[in-house]
Amino acid sequence: MDRREFIKISGVAAIGAATKTKPGKDSESAKGGMEYRINPTNGDKVSLLGYGCMRWPMIDKDGGQVIDQEAVNELVDYAMAHGINYFDTSPAYLQGQSEKAAGIALAKYPRSSYFLATKLSNFRISDKEASIALYRDSLKQLNTDYFDYYLLHNIGRNMESFKARYIDNGILDFVKAEREAGHIRNLGFSFHGIKEMFDHFLQMHDSGEVHWDFCQIQMNYKDWTHADPSRNVNADYLYEELDKREIPIVIMEPLLGGRLASVPDGIAKQMKEREPDRSVASWAFRFCGSYPRVLCILSGMSAMDPLLDNLETFSDFKPLNEEELDFLERMAKWMEEYPLVNCNYCNYCMPCPWGVDIPGILRHYNESVATGLYPQTAAQKDYKKLKRAFLVSYDRAMESIRQADHCIGCKECLQHCPQSINIPDELQRINHYVERLKQDTL
């Protein structure tokens, strides 16, 4: 099966979205409202655009940061009013405040009017008691007695940690029992890592050890066939394997943390030539939505503007045709030539014990490369201007004590990065670049 066949079916799946057991906002899809997909197992009518609760705005307060609850309420209200009914959070997100904020924002809506997804983020301490406490705390924070979708969080990079977190401590059995008891309606996992581990999880499914009701994978036109093989698995493989087993798929990182919303200039130009009125980001969402096994595409909309843009993309949703898919494939290939770091700014690596702003540094670097404010040699024409732009924006992006020269290489962050980026290497590479700029030895 190749992707072209999926496209053909996708239309059918969209039309098949007639039955509904769970009331979403009774949709305006007929008049071009939100696109919905039906979970074939239980009939859940899920909005194709899901709200990722990982990137909500934070404000400084009392020397720390807290979620801007007012802004979140406004975003959630608008999302609910426009048909989004899937909310994905985790006890780890946003310094541990995401679940509570989601709970507050959703409190005024009937529990049956939206789907809640959260995760067992037992990274630090994974013994049974602590893990169960984390599970129960999620129920409390979200002010509910059941989860619609519950995920084993971020597994797949190595067997030891998977075993320690879910098998040896009996937690997999615990969540299975919770599913039996009706507290978990759909059990799944979010995957980052290597092929062997993914195969292992599917083998568990095939052998009947655990039935996965759904699976959350990183999928976008870059990772479709251009994932870094040493760190991640191409999304086409993941998709096909899940599709074979008819396991509904939730998509994370459709935009690669925003990197596919601000692509290198030449690529953006080509997209605009084809779709002058559509945003660059819309291409990435339409890519994911073109595959019928996809139940929901998560987007961590941090403000009203991306929310509005996404709502436009997902209203009157148009899957990509074959030619357009080929176009994106070419663009993905082109993108590989830029020295970008595969960081999606998920903040899992933070806080760095030495105070370094890891995602801030990588984001600044990636954005500079993508927008071309990135001198490559002292001999080039605009060198002085580009140098100033890079260094001034670097200082604007973060305090000097949080810059890359303060990374001591302790490797504490490595175990947390879902993209398996060698963070100390990247930071030292960036710092070396900064030094060469400052010393004019580029």
Place this chain on the structure above:
Amino acid sequence: MLKKIRIVLGVLFFAGITLMLLDFTGTLHLWLGWMAKIQLLPAIMALNVAVIAALIIFTLLFGRIYCSVICPLGVFQDGVAHLSVKSKRRRKNNKPYGWSKEKKWLRYIVWVIFVAAIIIGVQALVALLAPYSAWGRIVQNLFQPIYIWVNNLLAAIAERANSYAFYNREVWMRSLPTFIIAAVTLVAIVILAWRGGRTYCNTICPVGTTLSFFSRFAMFRPVIDTEKCINCKICEHHCKASCINIDEHKIDYSRCVDCFNCLEDCKMGAMKYRFAWKRDSSASLGMTDDSSAGKAAEGKAGQTTSGGSKNGRRAFLTGAALAAGSIALKAQEKKTDGGFAMLLDKQVPEREVPLTPPGSKSVKDFYKRCTACQLCVAECPNNVLRPSASLEHLMQPEMSFEKGWCRPECTRCSELCPTGAIGRITREQKTRYQVGLASVNRELCVAEKGTECGNCARHCPAGAIEMVPIEGGELKHPVVNEALCTSCGACENLCPVRPLSAITVNGRHNHIKE
């Protein structure tokens, strides 16, 4: 006409020097650096014979025009006096000033103390009295912060507009004693100028006194034509220097700063600036204890001791604390994403020998020549230079690495130092200076506590730091190759240990590598 030329030139010099003291971008001194270098005291410190000779000859020819044009503190006082006269005029019948006798006694005592201070090397006293140093510390301490705040406002606007025209600069208290002295200096100067015009210049300023030795015999000077003079005393009452005595038709040329106000004031054309070597100068003699100026001088001397508090020893917690949610879980059970680790501010380590910038030949030579004008402190882009708080070198700069390190590509302080205390060096020459030496405090080093680090070695631009295995372990800790160290402070600044770094730089007495 002469007055107008004087005002225009004075304003140009004043603006140039002041802007240079405000500037932090390393551009203005390339154009205006000479304005600092022709100041008398820096020229003397730099043993700049050409400038000294030129200034003396110029003063012998034309009088103390230096004080009205080149000296920024002189021009500043003129400005204050001008405002004062404007406001007084309404009330005081147009007689803001009047003739007073030269306070020779006070003048010469201050001058002798000043010269003695230079010879013995009590530079704090020199800096306290010298006009250029005073203006330098006033601008750097009191006005530059405002300048930078405005810049930061523009930077914030530029950031919104996606422009890189302005960038943010940190405003921080480099030295509390120096700040206080600068504030008191400003207040004292403003009061003196407001009440008496050029009181400071005529009774305290050692540079003014030095020039007065020559201006007494100036070739060109204002002369009263007694034939035409009708003794209206308008000139006398308008003379900021209080040096016109109409009753005797004499002018004290030791105090006259050639402001040329009297030329314009005299409606009878009795006042002429002309060649006058045939005539006798009429410096009036006599001591007096009318000592408003004396009191002011005492007040200033008192300031020296007024700010002895320790510099920069704070340990604020910075960075965001992990926000504590209202969760029942023990904090450690929940790994949460995002936020910043708390970082303590770096502390200044004890340095037995102070660190002075590359380009200074030795600690001794540096502190002997430096007039504490704060030009280098105002300019330092890496926040390394700050005025010393030690009594011995009060207000004179020293280096420290809490906020940055002395970067290899930067030679700005050496380019602009008007006294030669920091000799002019190139990037390449900079590597031949060793103003200090790094050393490791093993007890503090994170490697001893089991963390892989090596940040000091990684960032040492001279490659002077090597990581060697700790005995009986796999981890490595740093050692310093003395021969290669350029004492830039990268290691100290980037050491992850806080508040005191595990690797610190101590000064050396002599700075040039063999």
